[in-house]
Amino acid sequence: MAGKNALYAQSGGVTSVINATACGLIQAARRHPDRIGKVFAGRDGIIGALTEDLIDTSLESDADIARLRYTPSGAFGSCRYKLKGIDQHKAQYERLIEVFKAHDIGYFFYNGGNDSMDTAWKVSQIAEKLGYPLVCVGIPKTVDNDLPVTDCCPGFGSVAKYVATSMREAGFDVASMARTSTKIFVLEVMGRHAGWITAACGLASEGEGQPPHILLFPEIPFDPERFIARVQECVERFGYCTVGVSEGLCDAAGNLIAEAGGKDAFGHSQLGGVGQVVAQLIKDKLGHKYHWALADYLQRAARHIASKTDVDQAHALGERALELALAGRNAVMPTIVRLADTPYRWEIGVADLKNVANVERKMPPEFITADGFHITDACRAYLCGLIEGEDPPPFRNGLPDYVRLKNAAVTKKLGEFKV
Amino acid sequence: MAGKNALYAQSGGVTSVINATACGLIQAARRHPDRIGKVFAGRDGIIGALTEDLIDTSLESDADIARLRYTPSGAFGSCRYKLKGIDQHKAQYERLIEVFKAHDIGYFFYNGGNDSMDTAWKVSQIAEKLGYPLVCVGIPKTVDNDLPVTDCCPGFGSVAKYVATSMREAGFDVASMARTSTKIFVLEVMGRHAGWITAACGLASEGEGQPPHILLFPEIPFDPERFIARVQECVERFGYCTVGVSEGLCDAAGNLIAEAGGKDAFGHSQLGGVGQVVAQLIKDKLGHKYHWALADYLQRAARHIASKTDVDQAHALGERALELALAGRNAVMPTIVRLADTPYRWEIGVADLKNVANVERKMPPEFITADGFHITDACRAYLCGLIEGEDPPPFRNGLPDYVRLKNAAVTKKLGEFKV
Numbered sequence: 143m144a145g146k147n148a149l150y151a152q153s154g155g156v157t158s159v160i161n162a163t164a165c166g167l168i169q170a171a172r173r174h175p176d177r178i179g180k181v182f183a184g185r186d187g188i189i190g191a192l193t194e195d196l197i198d199t200s201l202e203s204d205a206d207i208a209r210l211r212y213t214p215s216g217a218f219g220s221c222r223y224k225l226k227g228i229d230q231h232k233a234q235y236e237r238l239i240e241v242f243k244a245h246d247i248g249y250f251f252y253n254g255g256n257d258s259m260d261t262a263w264k265v266s267q268i269a270e271k272l273g274y275p276l277v278c279v280g281i282p283k284t285v286d287n288d289l290p291v292t293d294c295c296p297g298f299g300s301v302a303k304y305v306a307t308s309m310r311e312a313g314f315d316v317a318s319m320a321r322t323s324t325k326i327f328v329l330e331v332m333g334r335h336a337g338w339i340t341a342a343c344g345l346a347s348e349g350e351g352q353p354p355h356i357l358l359f360p361e362i363p364f365d366p367e368r369f370i371a372r373v374q375e376c377v378e379r380f381g382y383c384t385v386g387v388s389e390g391l392c393d394a395a396g397n398l399i400a401e402a403g404g405k406d407a408f409g410h411s412q413l414g415g416v417g418q419v420v421a422q423l424i425k426d427k428l429g430h431k432y433h434w435a436l437a438d439y440l441q442r443a444a445r446h447i448a449s450k451t452d453v454d455q456a457h458a459l460g461e462r463a464l465e466l467a468l469a470g471r472n473a474v475m476p477t478i479v480r481l482a483d484t485p486y487r488w489e490i491g492v493a494d495l496k497n498v499a500n501v502e503r504k505m506p507p508e509f510i511t512a513d514g515f516h517i518t519d520a521c522r523a524y525l526c527g528l529i530e531g532e533d534p535p536p537f538r539n540g541l542p543d544y545v546r547l548k549n550a551a552v553t554k555k556l557g558e559f560k561v
Numbered sequence: 562m563a564g565k566n567a568l569y570a571q572s573g574g575v576t577s578v579i580n581a582t583a584c585g586l587i588q589a590a591r592r593h594p595d596r597i598g599k600v601f602a603g604r605d606g607i608i609g610a611l612t613e614d615l616i617d618t619s620l621e622s623d624a625d626i627a628r629l630r631y632t633p634s635g636a637f638g639s640c641r642y643k644l645k646g647i648d649q650h651k652a653q654y655e656r657l658i659e660v661f662k663a664h665d666i667g668y669f670f671y672n673g674g675n676d677s678m679d680t681a682w683k684v685s686q687i688a689e690k691l692g693y694p695l696v697c698v699g700i701p702k703t704v705d706n707d708l709p710v711t712d713c714c715p716g717f718g719s720v721a722k723y724v725a726t727s728m729r730e731a732g733f734d735v736a737s738m739a740r741t742s743t744k745i746f747v748l749e750v751m752g753r754h755a756g757w758i759t760a761a762c763g764l765a766s767e768g769e770g771q772p773p774h775i776l777l778f779p780e781i782p783f784d785p786e787r788f789i790a791r792v793q794e795c796v797e798r799f800g801y802c803t804v805g806v807s808e809g810l811c812d813a814a815g816n817l818i819a820e821a822g823g824k825d826a827f828g829h830s831q832l833g834g835v836g837q838v839v840a841q842l843i844k845d846k847l848g849h850k851y852h853w854a855l856a857d858y859l860q861r862a863a864r865h866i867a868s869k870t871d872v873d874q875a876h877a878l879g880e881r882a883l884e885l886a887l888a889g890r891n892a893v894m895p896t897i898v899r900l901a902d903t904p905y906r907w908e909i910g911v912a913d914l915k916n917v918a919n920v921e922r923k924m925p926p927e928f929i930t931a932d933g934f935h936i937t938d939a940c941r942a943y944l945c946g947l948i949e950g951e952d953p954p955p956f957r958n959g960l961p962d963y964v965r966l967k968n969a970a971v972t973k974k975l976g977e978f979k980v
Contacts, residue, residue, distance in 0.1 A: 156734055156738060186740040189741065213733070214734065215734045215737040216737035216738070217737070219737050220738055221738070222741050222742045303959055306959075307960055308859045308862075308863070310960060310963070311633050311858075311863055311963075314632070314633055315575055315633065315634045315858045317634065318634040318639050319575060319635070319638075319639055321640055322605065322608065322642055323640070323641045329859075345958075345959070345960065348958075415834070415837065418834065434855065434857060435855050435856060435857035435859050436855040438852050438855075439734045439735065439746060439852055439854060440730065440731055440854050440859075442734065443727075443730035443731050443733060446726055446866055447865055449959065526959065529958075529960070530959045532953070534951070534953070539767075539945060540948035541722070541725055541764065542726060542729065544729070
């Protein structure tokens, strides 16, 4: 007789490798038909779980599940929806248990960032309190790389590879045109609170004068005068200046620089666009022509240039999450444990969810140079393994051939529930 | 005894494959040491030629020249510098001939877009007039794909592949988040006068409802009401809406939409950012949360996702240019001739420079759907071959391993010349 069913849900901003985790988990489950029943997925994450909108992944072929390994985004849908404390949202937690009961779900996998690990931990607690037998396993995911305990977060390595590649390529472009045209190039990348992605831009540079020349981290308050002086120094020495800037860059008072961007044609505050704000500042103060790029979703969806290390880790975490569940390990999260920097070696470890939930990991100060404008060798040693290796998807008609699953719904057994 | 030397110069905005053309040309020259001397390159394009700032490519190893095939940007530097008519700029044309004489240059290769083909043609005329024996060959290059006669322009196919890939990837991302988060995504791409790159975004879609849902071409005056209605229709039918927009989008009066973007914090007109303008318009009218991306230089420098067809064509055009020169074919440009759409087959042809110079090729009306918001099957048939095939560069330490040449200067023989 098969064991209990499982529920897998994706949470928060998606990445280019979160489906590799789903792939690893579902493949591992299919290797144990005697011990685990069906793997259901929440349609649009935890909202699907709450509304009993479940996807039956057993209807997808082995071949299509394998294709998840190289398909970006959340194949079952994700959502931005945070369950609050059990006291405030008790009905929601109880509803989850009700859905689990109705569909004979004994394993719950929540694949997300900080908030999701907190939710997973709370679900494990309420199940225990209500006497419902459930094994609850969190699985890390976030391009922000800000989860504690784990060496890194799946999704980050591929964004890192994308931004470093893009910065190197744009840097070559600007260098070859700078004499008569654009002298300033600014690339704006993600990272509201932590500068990990901005730091990754720095990997593009391997020697004196190579792009990027300046990095602007959210951890370092923006000082326009020091910045402008450094830009001018770069233009004088190298003929041009390239800048990587975090969307979360703040001034000394903690205000987002992007929000200083004035009003648009419709009278609204300009959101985002810190890249343009700093580029325009250079134009105003120094007169140099600029270009700027806003990578936005392109960076976290760029599966075509994913890091093989990142894909391998994402897949292995999915597999291990399933194994931990089968071993009855409740309220845990598989992690990446670093064994060596160069060459990078890693293995999977295990953390207690309560030690992960709601802890945000920032860049260590020793990863940023004393002047605040670049990364240190210690930072390079940390980052370089995470972008190692290529794992291109198959192409068809000149474009990446990503899978679109059937995502057939499981028949509902309960009444409606408003979220 | 070796033949005359050659001068090769890159011109205008660089691409991810212009160095593949340089590679093909220099490799072909090295196969004929009995018929052609050294290949010099103008440092920063025609400015290097005018100022006698020449690079001796014979000092680069065969291995490094081979690496040019997969290195984006202009390896010898390019410039935005247009020589005007011979009457206005006669001294400059005469100076060029003087530099050619001083360095025994009998072959001049100018690798660029419309303006450059015009310059190449004028140089061929003045050489004849002054009785200086010169074979002058233009070589096409432009991501804008707006040169006449040739089937396509080297550089465009790779940008096309990049924007279609990026649109597909971002589309997957948005689809998976749309229920509770971003419903609108806008990708702004290059193309001031012609919508070729915007059209290429459309290749990401292979069926009803797939991104991109709407394309905004510079050829079609922007009608905000029709646009907003279509966006709302997409959100209702598919749950989200993705848009590809050309930087050159104009209103019915011919004004650039980007310039309607209001003032920034410093009181300056906001340049660029048409993507944000249309995204914000959606937010204002329909209230949907948006994200937007500005690919900027990332698109034309993205050698990591170059089209193999494009790379092969760029390389073949460089080889053929050299062969045409050795055959004494003055004032011509090698072209791409299309033999079949599917599968795409092509060969190299030859055009007279005077038929290419200053003619701009726009998108044919039959390539845009009747509603103005997407591409037709005829357009797909034209585009699909151009993005066919992958040709990734080698990677080192997780990043593309592009070459930086020595670019040693040739000893000057003439006095200074102001440009």
